[in-house]
Amino acid sequence: MxxxxxxxxxxxxxxGEKAVLxxxxxxxxxxxxxxxxxxxxxxxxxxxxxxxxxIKPSEGKIKFDNDDxxxxxxxxxxxxxxxxxxxxxxxxxxxxxxxxGLSIRGKNEKEAEKQASDSLSMVEMQDFARRKxxxxxxxxxxxxxxxxxxxxxxxxxxxxxxLSNLDAKLRIAMRRxxxxxxxxxxxxxxxxxxxxKEALAMADxxxxxxxxxxxxxxxxxxxYRRPNSVFVAGFxxxxxxxxxxxxxxxxxxxxxxxxxxxxxxxxxxxxxxxxGDPCTLLIRPESMLVSRExxxxxxxxxxxxxxxxxEFTQWTFDAGERTIIVFEQNAPTRREGEEFFLCAxxxxxxxxxxxx
Ligand code: ADP
Numbered sequence: 001m002x003x004x005x006x007x008x009x010x011x012x013x014x015x016g017e018k019a020v021l022x023x024x025x026x027x028x029x030x031x032x033x034x035x036x037x038x039x040x041x042x043x044x045x046x047x048x049x050x051x052x053x054x055i056k057p058s059e060g061k062i063k064f065d066n067d068d069x070x071x072x073x074x075x076x077x078x079x080x081x082x083x084x085x086x087x088x089x090x091x092x093x094x095x096x097x098x099x100x101g102l103s104i105r106g107k108n109e110k111e112a113e114k115q116a117s118d119s120l121s122m123v124e125m126q127d128f129a130r131r132k133x134x135x136x137x138x139x140x141x142x143x144x145x146x147x148x149x150x151x152x153x154x155x156x157x158x159x160x161x162x163l164s165n166l167d168a169k170l171r172i173a174m175r176r177x178x179x180x181x182x183x184x185x186x187x188x189x190x191x192x193x194x195x196x197k198e199a200l201a202m203a204d205x206x207x208x209x210x211x212x213x214x215x216x217x218x219x220x221x222x223x224y225r226r227p228n229s230v231f232v233a234g235f236x237x238x239x240x241x242x243x244x245x246x247x248x249x250x251x252x253x254x255x256x257x258x259x260x261x262x263x264x265x266x267x268x269x270x271x272x273x274x275x276g277d278p279c280t281l282l283i284r285p286e287s288m289l290v291s292r293e294x295x296x297x298x299x300x301x302x303x304x305x306x307x308x309x310x311e312f313t314q315w316t317f318d319a320g321e322r323t324i325i326v327f328e329q330n331a332p333t334r335r336e337g338e339e340f341f342l343c344a345x346x347x348x349x350x351x352x353x354x355x356x
Pocket of ligand 1: 013014020038039040041042043044045046047
């Protein structure tokens with residue numbers, strides 16, 4: 001298993017233009033399923049191609065384990081890439097597609113056949129070995145593309161939006177499958193997506209990029225529960241954002257003054273707040289309790305509307321001048337105009353710095 005270390009990777013496509021990637025530092029552990037996540041145009045694919053050796057960085061270093069591979073061409077890096085459109089050869093059978101990469105790497109016929117068959121078994125496509133790609137569904141073609149990449153036993157597996165051509169249901173089913181395959185094969189995998197749910201569901205760790213800069217890297221849990229900026233908090237999941245001013249700081253937490261009263265919140269490790277600093281409080285819609293009584297860390301709010309969405313009800317509350325969204329499971333009937341207190345424990349609120 002191979003580690004990947006990126007240090008100070010920058011990329012400018014044309015001189016004089018704004019950098020597409022700006023001094024990215026990332027460490028990816030051996031065997032990790034690591035996601036690059038961010039809105040379209042943030043530089044994810046460029047970074048993936050730089051790891052593959054398909055694009056040269058303008059600055060910075062890439063190491064696989066202790067080897068500096070920055071100057072190595074793609075064929076000497078031992079990476080394998082799976083593209084959005086699968087890129088299977090239409091005139092070859094499934095088995096030939098998977099075997100091809102092994103044959104050109106000098107494997108003898110018998111070895112190549114065995115390794116290709118093993119890879120097809122891993123993606124559960126062994127029964128389709130004699131078919132042509134046109135005789136397969138989108139999901140099956142995706143599995144074959146994955147088998148072809150795994151078969152060459154790369155040091156690093158690179159996946160570029162591999163599920164984006166599948167319909168919504170299959171995409172969700174394939175999340176577990178791809179994770180299983182990556183984990184069983186033990187390969188260090190870098191996976192690009194703009195779909196935050198896909199990243200949350202599948203990643204060991206992920207990096208959120210915005211306009212070529214690395215905003216935050218961490219486990220899905222850390223990124224969702226302890227985002228370090230308003231951008232990350234807004235990109236991953238839904239949130240209520242309340243303008244505030246720091247009234248008191250403690251170790252890892254703070255009390256902030258808001259129009260709704262004083263609210264105690266957690267503070268991300270990267271934020272350095274002083275008394276009087278402006279901040280934004282993040283409260284996730286599912287982390288609030290709707291209560292008739294005033295409780296600790298609560299504020300008054302009035303129901304403005306509600307939509308029953310099956311697994312939960314989405315309430316809209318008016319709180320002062322703000323609209324607060326609350327997701328409530330097994331919600332009782334509540335009427336528009338009814339007054340409540342919305343309560344969240346400080347661990348479920350994050351004070352975010354104003355500037356990134
Ligand atoms: P993402 O994968 O996050 O959508 P990309 O890495 O594809 O982002 O692109 C990042 C930025 O770099 C975009 O503004 C895009 O237009 C630009 N870009 C990508 N490839 C090239 C290229 N070959 N030449 C010039 N600009 C490019």
